[in-house]
Amino acid sequence: MALYFITGVGGFIGSSLARELLRRGEQVRGVDNFSTGKRENLAQILGQIDLREADLLDLDAMKLACAGVDYVLHQAAIPSVPKSVLDPIGSNRANVDGTVNVLVAARDAKVKRVIYAASSSVYGDTPTLPKHERMTPNPISPYAVAKLASEHYLTSFYRCYGLETVALRYFNIFGPWQDPSSPYSGVLAKFITQMLGGQQPTVFGDGEQSRDFTYIDNAVEANLLACKAPAAQVAGKVFNVATGRRITLNETIKLLQGLTSYSGCAVYGAERGGDIKHSLADISLAEEHLGYKPKVNFEEGLRRTVDWYRSQGNGAGA
Numbered sequence: 001m002a003l004y005f006i007t008g009v010g011g012f013i014g015s016s017l018a019r020e021l022l023r024r025g026e027q028v029r030g031v032d033n034f035s036t037g038k039r040e041n042l043a044q045i046l047g048q049i050d051l052r053e054a055d056l057l058d059l060d061a062m063k064l065a066c067a068g069v070d071y072v073l074h075q076a077a078i079p080s081v082p083k084s085v086l087d088p089i090g091s092n093r094a095n096v097d098g099t100v101n102v103l104v105a106a107r108d109a110k111v112k113r114v115i116y117a118a119s120s121s122v123y124g125d126t127p128t129l130p131k132h133e134r135m136t137p138n139p140i141s142p143y144a145v146a147k148l149a150s151e152h153y154l155t156s157f158y159r160c161y162g163l164e165t166v167a168l169r170y171f172n173i174f175g176p177w178q179d180p181s182s183p184y185s186g187v188l189a190k191f192i193t194q195m196l197g198g199q200q201p202t203v204f205g206d207g208e209q210s211r212d213f214t215y216i217d218n219a220v221e222a223n224l225l226a227c228k229a230p231a232a233q234v235a236g237k238v239f240n241v242a243t244g245r246r247i248t249l250n251e252t253i254k255l256l257q258g259l260t261s262y263s264g265c266a267v268y269g270a271e272r273g274g275d276i277k278h279s280l281a282d283i284s285l286a287e288e289h290l291g292y293k294p295k296v297n298f299e300e301g302l303r304r305t306v307d308w309y310r311s312q313g314n315g316a317g318a
């Protein structure tokens with residue numbers, strides 16, 4: 001049994017990692033400042049984890065939290081491209097300064113490895129598809145810049161201090177427990193709950209933008225593989241975590257009309273600042289070095305996610 005420390009444990013991905021680790025019989029410690037994470041996400045497992053309410057910017061709290069830890073799964077962040085466009089300073093503080101604190105604490109506690117929630121946004125709008133890790137990043141939004149800076153900090157901590165790090169570039173993760181209620185929520189959480197509730201979804205732009213939407217179980221699996229893969233293959237490195245397929249928002253809406261029984265159509269608005277048009281991953285590096293294979297495809301993930309929101313009473317009466 002190992003001790004895993006999850007930052008952002010109250011978030012969508014953090015809480016999903018915690019549930020899976022407990023299911024596998026591992027020990028979980030977590031921190032969250034509950035700025036975007038939610039206690040409700042942890043309600044079922046509260047008695048089974050060592051939960052600490054703390055901010056990443058509190059270095060002493062991070063040092064205490066890293067004591068005795070085997071693996072750090074650093075998921076905490078202020079996500080959202082548009083939010084970072086509105087507040088680049090807040091994005092940098094949480095997403096860069098926060099990461100450096102976690103790395104210092106992990107280094108001092110001599111943890112075995114730090115796995116980081118990096119982002120596909122670092123590729124920016126380069127025309128080449130699919131995106132592979134050898135490409136030069138070209139971030140557009142402050143969020144993407146912060147995520148890239150953190151990746152570099154990870155590599156630097158491996159090179160300078162020998163702290164083993166792995167950055168996982170998530171491609172639009174979706175699934176149960178994703179918060180649909182903020183204007184900054186991921187598009188699928190918003191569209192599904194809107195359509196289940198009989199409300200018209202709003203597409204920013206023409207809907208022809210595409211994403212390599214990745215079901216949560218695939219991201220969880222990638223994290224756990226990254227902890228155990230041989231250091232020679234993964235330490236100090238960056239890997240795409242995705243499915244290797246992309247779908248447009250317009251196509252997604254058609255699928256969701258079938259799954260949610262929403263008979264209306266979408267309304268189209270202005271394009272969102274900082275947005276990327278197309279995103280698709282080459283996942284061969286993760287397949288080769290992590291042993292990663294996406295287990296749940298997009299359609300199946302979408303079906304499970306719709307079922308979950310329905311079971312939570314979203315769109316009740318619709």
Ligand code: UD2
Pocket residue numbers: 079080081118119120121122170171172173184185186187188190202203204205209211249271272275276278279
């Ligand atoms: C970026 C990253 C993703 C993750 C995420 C964290 C890319 C390609 N992906 O996601 O990996 O790091 O940031 O926040 O950079 N949209 C609508 N209507 C809505 C909401 C969104 O049309 O109500 C559009 C939005 O303009 C965009 C697409 O849906 O074109 C996806 O938006 P998102 O916010 O779900 O995720 P994205 O791609 O910014």
